Amino acid sequence: MLHSVELPKQHRTLLTEIVHLQIRLLRWAAEANALTEGDCAAWLSMKKRLAHSSDQISSWLWKSSPRHNLLQGFANGPTGEKLQWVNSVAKDVITYMRRPIGQLMRHDGAAPEWMRNGADWMRLFYTEWRSAQGIPGFCFLSSKNKYSAQEFFAAFRRMNPKLEICPACDESGFYTTSVRGTRAEIDHFLPKEVFPQLSCHPYNLVPICPLCNSAVKLRRNPLDNGLPLKQAWLPYRAKGISSGCSLLVELDRHVWHFGGIQSDAGGGFDGPIEVLDRVFDVPGRWSGRQDHIGWKLTNDMRHYFKLHGLADLPAGFMRLKADLNDNLSREDFVVARQGWLAALATDAAVNGDNSDALLWVHEAVRPYQV
Numbered sequence: 001m002l003h004s005v006e007l008p009k010q011h012r013t014l015l016t017e018i019v020h021l022q023i024r025l026l027r028w029a030a031e032a033n034a035l036t037e038g039d040c041a042a043w044l045s046m047k048k049r050l051a052h053s054s055d056q057i058s059s060w061l062w063k064s065s066p067r068h069n070l071l072q073g074f075a076n077g078p079t080g081e082k083l084q085w086v087n088s089v090a091k092d093v094i095t096y097m098r099r100p101i102g103q104l105m106r107h108d109g110a111a112p113e114w115m116r117n118g119a120d121w122m123r124l125f126y127t128e129w130r131s132a133q134g135i136p137g138f139c140f141l142s143s144k145n146k147y148s149a150q151e152f153f154a155a156f157r158r159m160n161p162k163l164e165i166c167p168a169c170d171e172s173g174f175y176t177t178s179v180r181g182t183r184a185e186i187d188h189f190l191p192k193e194v195f196p197q198l199s200c201h202p203y204n205l206v207p208i209c210p211l212c213n214s215a216v217k218l219r220r221n222p223l224d225n226g227l228p229l230k231q232a233w234l235p236y237r238a239k240g241i242s243s244g245c246s247l248l249v250e251l252d253r254h255v256w257h258f259g260g261i262q263s264d265a266g267g268g269f270d271g272p273i274e275v276l277d278r279v280f281d282v283p284g285r286w287s288g289r290q291d292h293i294g295w296k297l298t299n300d301m302r303h304y305f306k307l308h309g310l311a312d313l314p315a316g317f318m319r320l321k322a323d324l325n326d327n328l329s330r331e332d333f334v335v336a337r338q339g340w341l342a343a344l345a346t347d348a349a350v351n352g353d354n355s356d357a358l359l360w361v362h363e364a365v366r367p368y369q370v
Helices: 009-031 037-045 051-063 065-075 079-098 113-130 149-159 210-217 270-280 284-308 313-327 334-354 356-368
Strands: 175-178 181-188 205-208 245-252 255-263
Touching (some): 009 065, 009 079, 051 065, 079 113, 149 181, 181 210, 210 270, 245 334, 255 334, 313 356
16 A cells, blocks of 8 residues: 555454454354254353353344355355364464464365355355444444444544545545445455455455555455565555655656656565555556646646745755655645656756756746746
8 A cells, every 4th residue: 555544443343353253153153064043042152252142143143044044054064174264264364463474365266165155154244344234233342333334434534534545546535425424445455255254354454445446456466476464565554655665757758757666765665566566556557647647746836936936946846745745645646746756856957957847847837927
């Protein structure tokens, strides 16, 4: 991601409770064959964290055919293989929560039917969480209220008040507000099709814009190309790339080209930069918006140089670049504009009065000259 995001603590707890409930119920289904509502309630009543609402949880599961049918489909598998699979699921959940290193178990669409049922059952909880009904309050210890993605997103907005632009692409807003409330798309950073065990994992859910989620990323997997967990940018765990990277912008025969993003000295962002390029097509997709970015940059320069004058142009470009730091994650394409300003500063320093930079600034401020 380009911009840093923070996870609301309470919602880390609530999502973790959903994942723990999933694992406990899968473990019960791994040890059993024929599942009944009464047996489910009895098994849950023996678990300290769930005993208080064992009857309500089992009743909720059996009120929906997909909920208990998928769990029964998982229970139909061989006991030893089921237990081994659930243990791998639990291990991955803990690994991704506490110390994300190594590799995670990947789900194969050609897996046995019982395994596909288990994977679909975990994904179903995400679908329930995204619905208006959400997950009922009796499933939690830390809250008595129903919990849905709407509550998560409201808390995410409060936790990240300066974030107005998609943290992945820096191109567009990532939410919209109407009389029906505030809505946003929520990305599974590691896709739930490949990693169903992370369908409701708090560190795998991050709001991004519809362009990124539904048009660009789709089911692309950040861990493809053999990238280990510790080298990928993981949501909520690392600073955004914009905190230690810059966009390369090159001039060729009076035409500006966006290059790649490079890590600043000591940045150590090589893995995240590769993920951003391969998964979100950033900065490649910015080239198609170059006119818009140039228009915004012209306005930036017009306001700045009208106030400060044209003396020492290279230094002026770098001061404007620094001023734009205040707008990071608030306005679109700030990272692209900063990269362009750095290239303009170099052009002005090298070519002086013959620079494209000077011509651009003159064009920007001319409407205000007397």
